[in-house]
Structures are given as structure tokens and as C-alpha cells.
Amino acid sequence: MRMRIGSMFTLQEPSQCSSSYFTALGADVQSFLSGRCALYACLLDCANASRPKLAYVPAYTCETVLSSYEKAGYALRFYDVDQAELKPIFKYEDLADVSVLNLCGYYGFSRYDKAFLEVCRQNGITIIQDTTHSLFSQDGHYPNADYYAGSVRKWLGIASGGVAVKRKESFSVEPLKADEEHLMGRYKAMEYQKLANKSGNDTYAEQASSIFWETEMRLRHMFDAFAGDEKSKTILNSLDPTHMIEKRRENYQTVLNALTPSPQCQPIFKSLDEATCPSHFTFYSEDRQRAQQQLERQSIKSTVYWPLPPMLTNKEQFPHALWIYDHVMSIQIDQRYSKEDMEYLGKALAGL
Numbered sequence: 001m002r003m004r005i006g007s008m009f010t011l012q013e014p015s016q017c018s019s020s021y022f023t024a025l026g027a028d029v030q031s032f033l034s035g036r037c038a039l040y041a042c043l044l045d046c047a048n049a050s051r052p053k054l055a056y057v058p059a060y061t062c063e064t065v066l067s068s069y070e071k072a073g074y075a076l077r078f079y080d081v082d083q084a085e086l087k088p089i090f091k092y093e094d095l096a097d098v099s100v101l102n103l104c105g106y107y108g109f110s111r112y113d114k115a116f117l118e119v120c121r122q123n124g125i126t127i128i129q130d131t132t133h134s135l136f137s138q139d140g141h142y143p144n145a146d147y148y149a150g151s152v153r154k155w156l157g158i159a160s161g162g163v164a165v166k167r168k169e170s171f172s173v174e175p176l177k178a179d180e181e182h183l184m185g186r187y188k189a190m191e192y193q194k195l196a197n198k199s200g201n202d203t204y205a206e207q208a209s210s211i212f213w214e215t216e217m218r219l220r221h222m223f224d225a226f227a228g229d230e231k232s233k234t235i236l237n238s239l240d241p242t243h244m245i246e247k248r249r250e251n252y253q254t255v256l257n258a259l260t261p262s263p264q265c266q267p268i269f270k271s272l273d274e275a276t277c278p279s280h281f282t283f284y285s286e287d288r289q290r291a292q293q294q295l296e297r298q299s300i301k302s303t304v305y306w307p308l309p310p311m312l313t314n315k316e317q318f319p320h321a322l323w324i325y326d327h328v329m330s331i332q333i334d335q336r337y338s339k340e341d342m343e344y345l346g347k348a349l350a351g352l
């Protein structure tokens with residue numbers, strides 16, 4: 001049977017094996033309640049060493065990423081991001097007084113200019129890579145970054161899933177105890193999603209979504225360097241991502257093969273290179289609202305990553321990012337979906 005495309009994950013069972021996938025990423029690897037908690041912990045750790053607290057951050061990003069910087073006391077200087085393959089538009093002249101650079105390989109595809117990063121390094125700028133989208137790509141961790149911070153919960157069913165890595169030394173900050181209310185919300189939402197999948201009853205899916213959003217909105221206000229819970233750590237430390245990576249790559253290619261691009265569906269990454277494990281199928285749409293409604297009628301749920309973050313106050317200076325915010329949309333192509341599901345999706349996209 002074909003699955004409805006686009007829904008919340010249910011809780012993943014940990015395997016019996018032990019895995020060094022995350023622990024091998026650096027000298028100190030710690031688990032946090034969520035991606036933003038992991039990022040915030042990295043920022044607290046490097047804040048002591050940072051000169052002026054000025055961060056060079058992408059104009060196209062998630063509000064929760066920028067919130068971590070603001071909470072850690074950083075002023076923000078933005079760089080624009082090109083529509084073509086979401087390549088950062090770094091400017092050397094912007095680097096004056098910058099102490100931290102935030103890097104991101106969008107949707108699994110790493111397209112940044114490494115020569116620029118090398119200059120940052122030579123100038124003593126701390127490089128923090130937000131690995132949320134690139135966690136499972138072979139080139140998803142820039143080898144000379146100082147920190148990696150990512151969110152595994154975008155990839156599979158896990159309650160916490162924030163991973164922070166200090167590549168060369170140990171963290172100087174101790175994580176706070178996990179927040180129980182947040183965890184309860186996350187586990188409950190996944191349970192309702194499981195009931196929804198089993199029964200086909202939309203009321204359960206609505207409950208799952210409502211609890212998820214209530215929990216998410218609370219996190220936006222109270223996030224801190226909270227540790228992850230034990231169950232989530234067990235999942236992380238037993239995760240063999242091989243099957244997930246293969247399946248996502250296969251699914252991405254199936255959608256690409258079925259697709260004839262049109263103004264309503266222009267894939268941002270038109271081919272899949274060997275290194276990439278895609279997080280979503282992401283494309284631009286001339287009339288996004290119409291595309292989303294048309295897909296919804298075919299039981300395909302799409303998401304917009306991200307709404308314009310309120311921190312981008314001088315937005316007219318970033319015309320590329322602004323255009324992206326207005327046209328980008330994403331669909332899940334993860335390990336839950338079959339080839340048949342993806343052919344159906346490809347045909348639906350071709351018909352937009």
C-alpha cells in the first residue's frame with residue numbers, strides 16, 4: 001500500500017549494535033535535547049575565547065539557529081545565499097571583527113567555498129558548522145570546523161537528537177539536566193503518530209501535530225544547553241545509518257527521474273552527487289501556495305523551510321535569500337517511503 005507522503009516520525013527502536021558514527025566525529029561528542037540546544041552549548045563553549053561577539057551567519061536559515069546566537073550574546077552579520085544550489089555568498093570584506101562563522105550544507109548538499117573557510121581559519125575565526133542537514137553526507141562535516149552542531153530528529157524518530165561536537169578538545173560547559181516536560185511532549189506526539197499510522201484515523205495525527213507544536217513553541221522560549229535523554233543517547237550510539245543513506249539517495253533519484261522540471265517545480269539540486277545524503281526533495285515554485293494545495297489534494301504534505309526569521313531586519317540587502325524564502329518548498333523522501341511512493345511523488349510534481 002502506498003504511504004501518505006509527509007508525516008511525523010514515530011519512535012525508532014535502538015538496535016543491539018554499538019555504533020561510533022557520532023562519537024568518531026571529534027574529541028568531545030555530547031548529546032543535547034535538540035539541535036538548537038547543541039548549537040547554544042557550542043556557542044557558550046567558544047564565547048569565552050571569542051573576541052567581539054560578532055557572528056557571520058546565513059541570511060537563509062531557521063529562526064531557531066539565529067536565536068541560539070542571540071541568546072549567547074552575539075551580534076549578527078548576515079551573508080546572502082545564492083538561489084543556485086544554495087551556495088553561500090561569502091564576502092571577504094565582511095570578515096572584519098567577526099569571531100564566529102556559521103556554516104550550513106543545505107538539504108544534505110555542501111556547496112560552500114572552502115578557500116574562504118581557510119581564510120577564516122587563518123584569521124582565528126571559529127567555524128561552527130550546523131550539520132542538521134548534512135549529518136549523513138560523506139562531505140557533511142567540514143574537516144577544519146571547530147564545532148559541529150546538528151539535529152538528528154529531522155532524520156528519524158528520536159525524542160532528543162541534538163549532537164554537539166568539539167573537534168579537537170573537550171567542552172568546558174556542562175550540559176543542564178534534560179527538560180522532562182519537553183521530553184514528555186516529544187514522546188507523546190510520536191505515540192499519537194504511531195496510533196494514527198496504525199488506525200488511519202486523522203484525529204490521532206491532529207493530536208500528534210498539536211502536541212508537537214505546543215512542545216516546539218515552548219522550546220523556542222526556554223531552550224538552553226539541556227542534555228539529551230538516555231533513550232535518545234542509546235539510539236544515537238547504536239545507529240548504523242547505512243540503510244537510511246542508501247534509501248534516501250535511491251528515493252531522491254527516483255523522484256528526479258520521474259520529473260520534468262517546470263516553473264512550478266524546479267529542483268534546487270538537479271543531480272545527486274556521490275557524497276550527498278539528501279534530507280528532503282527541495283525545489284522552487286513560482287506559485288508556491290498553489291503547488292502546496294495541489295499536492296495536498298494528492299495526499300502529499302509539503303513544508304516550507306523556513307519562514308523569514310524576524311532577526312533579518314535589513315532583509316532588502318539579501319535579495320537572493322529573500323527570493324528563496326518566497327519560493328522554496330520541501331517534501332520528505334526518507335527511509336519510510338518505497339520506490340512506488342516516490343514514483344507517485346515524482347508524477348505529482350511533474351503535474352504541477
Ligand SMILES: Cc1ncc(COP(=O)(O)O)c(C=O)c1O
Pocket residue numbers: 033034035036037062064065104130132133151153162
Ligand atoms: C538548519 C537547522 N539547524 C538547527 C535547527 C534546530 O534544531 P532543533 O529543532 O532540533 O532544535 C533547525 C530546526 O529546524 C534547522 O533547520
